[in-house]
Amino acid sequence: MGLRERHKEDRRLRILQAASALFRAQGYDAVRIEDIAAQADVSAGTCYNYFTTKGDILLSIVTLEVEEVIDAGRAVVARPPEDVASALDGLIHIYYDHSLMYLSKAMWRIAISLTISAPETPFSQRYSGLDAKLAAQVGDLLVALQHRGRVRADFDPGLIGRVIFNQLNQAFIDFCKDEAMSLETLRAESGQMTAQLARLLSPRVAAE
Amino acid sequence: MGLRERHKEDRRLRILQAASALFRAQGYDAVRIEDIAAQADVSAGTCYNYFTTKGDILLSIVTLEVEEVIDAGRAVVARPPEDVASALDGLIHIYYDHSLMYLSKAMWRIAISLTISAPETPFSQRYSGLDAKLAAQVGDLLVALQHRGRVRADFDPGLIGRVIFNQLNQAFIDFCKDEAMSLETLRAESGQMTAQLARLLSPRVAAE
DNA sequence: CAAAAGGATTGAGTTCATTCATTTTTGAAG
DNA sequence: CTTCAAAAATGAATGAACTCAATCCTTTTG
Numbered sequence: 001m002g003l004r005e006r007h008k009e010d011r012r013l014r015i016l017q018a019a020s021a022l023f024r025a026q027g028y029d030a031v032r033i034e035d036i037a038a039q040a041d042v043s044a045g046t047c048y049n050y051f052t053t054k055g056d057i058l059l060s061i062v063t064l065e066v067e068e069v070i071d072a073g074r075a076v077v078a079r080p081p082e083d084v085a086s087a088l089d090g091l092i093h094i095y096y097d098h099s100l101m102y103l104s105k106a107m108w109r110i111a112i113s114l115t116i117s118a119p120e121t122p123f124s125q126r127y128s129g130l131d132a133k134l135a136a137q138v139g140d141l142l143v144a145l146q147h148r149g150r151v152r153a154d155f156d157p158g159l160i161g162r163v164i165f166n167q168l169n170q171a172f173i174d175f176c177k178d179e180a181m182s183l184e185t186l187r188a189e190s191g192q193m194t195a196q197l198a199r200l201l202s203p204r205v206a207a208e
Numbered sequence: 209m210g211l212r213e214r215h216k217e218d219r220r221l222r223i224l225q226a227a228s229a230l231f232r233a234q235g236y237d238a239v240r241i242e243d244i245a246a247q248a249d250v251s252a253g254t255c256y257n258y259f260t261t262k263g264d265i266l267l268s269i270v271t272l273e274v275e276e277v278i279d280a281g282r283a284v285v286a287r288p289p290e291d292v293a294s295a296l297d298g299l300i301h302i303y304y305d306h307s308l309m310y311l312s313k314a315m316w317r318i319a320i321s322l323t324i325s326a327p328e329t330p331f332s333q334r335y336s337g338l339d340a341k342l343a344a345q346v347g348d349l350l351v352a353l354q355h356r357g358r359v360r361a362d363f364d365p366g367l368i369g370r371v372i373f374n375q376l377n378q379a380f381i382d383f384c385k386d387e388a389m390s391l392e393t394l395r396a397e398s399g400q401m402t403a404q405l406a407r408l409l410s411p412r413v414a415a416e
Numbered sequence: 417c418a419a420a421a422g423g424a425t426t427g428a429g430t431t432c433a434t435t436c437a438t439t440t441t442t443g444a445a446g
Numbered sequence: 447c448t449t450c451a452a453a454a455a456t457g458a459a460t461g462a463a464c465t466c467a468a469t470c471c472t473t474t475t476g
Contacts, residue, residue: 004442043456109325117321119385159404163375170374177327196367200408212472251426
């Protein structure tokens with residue numbers, strides 16, 4: 001790798017680290033591109049050689065985080081708890097905890113809103129792809145549970161995986177929208193939902 | 209009502225109408241506050257006496273639309289079709305069609321993203337409240353179907369109503385994110401989902 | 417009816433993201 | 447070691463949202 005390439009890598013990383021630290025410390029809106037540039041020892045213009053918009057910098061940080069969440073989820077899917085509700089709750093627990101490790105509610109809000117308002121942006125698309133992967137992971141968990149006979153076999157696990165993921169996602173968005181809401185409350189609400197869905201999915205029904 | 213009050217009403221309305229027309233014609237981003245002000249025969253500053261941000265003007269337009277959607281939905285809930293899948297599809301059909309009558313995909317994208325990125329804004333909160341009403345309406349439909357014995361009685365209709373609404377909502381967001389996607393495709397995808405859920409909710413299960 | 421008080425309007429001014437013409441740096445070729 | 451073309455970096459210029467001190471209208475009061 002030549003000098004030029006190394007410089008490029010280096011600068012990209014410096015910009016990302018500077019932005020990440022500043023966003024976390026001061027909030028997305030309060031940070032100016034010039035601040036990021038100064039902290040990264042480049043000029044404002046250079047930031048635009050690496051990222052198309054300020055939002056893209058944030059999304060780039062967030063996608064790194066989501067990738068880690070997916071990795072963390074794999075462990076649960078490979079070795080899921082026995083019953084449906086616990087399995088779902090375990091996965092969800094990991095998703096939520098990991099998501100808040102490095103990113104504030106405000107950063108998530110902005111990131112999510114960007115993927116909706118500017119879906120054509122490269123990082124937006126990447127983020128959407130990761131969301132799809134997360135949904136697929138939930139589907140994988142359901143398949144594992146189906147194999148064990150813990151859930152009904154007469155439905156499409158991919159589809160229901162997406163249904164469940166959408167619930168988690170919406171609950172998480174509501175959580176991010178309300179600064180006063182605690183992680184415990186989020187977990188409790190998701191738990192209610194999964195318990196309900198686990199019941200609908202269980203093979204033996206005490207119908208009516 | 210004094211002259212001052214009348215002026216206020218009048219101006220507010222003029223700003224809203226000007227913005228609505230311009231947003232539709234040129235798209236949200238392409239319209240400047242000054243353009244709206246000019247079209248409404250006021251100054252740019254005045255727009256900020258009536259709305260806190262440019263986004264708030266859009267949200268104000270969108271909430272009017274959502275209120276109409278809720279009204280339209282009431283008719284279906286009052287007199288739902290016999291089977292679960294048709295009832296859900298009917299309601300959804302109305303939601304989607306009405307939503308696209310006056311607002312473009314792009315306008316929805318921006319509006320939805322604003323309610324996430326700036327949830328404290330007055331119109332944001334109003335919008336969120338309307339979303340909750342829509343979810344409750346789906347719940348009402350489920351209650352009606354439960355009374356007829358068309359769906360299992362052993363679940364919380366409010367909770368499942370929210371689950372279903374979240375699905376619709378997410379499908380609609382995905383639709384707005386993809387300019388190439390047709391309304392037919394949206395309907396088809398939602399239909400798949402409701403069919404699947406209708407099955408899970410039906411009282412007699414061909415278990416496993 | 418005159419004048420003071422308070423509310424609304426105004427548009428020039430500020431701030432920041434983004435652009436772009438210019439300058440600097442890099443790596444290859446001679 | 448020079449020279450040169452391409453790639454990158456730079457920062458001054460642009461444009462649009464939003465702010466605010468000054469001004470203009472209503473309304474009220476004496």
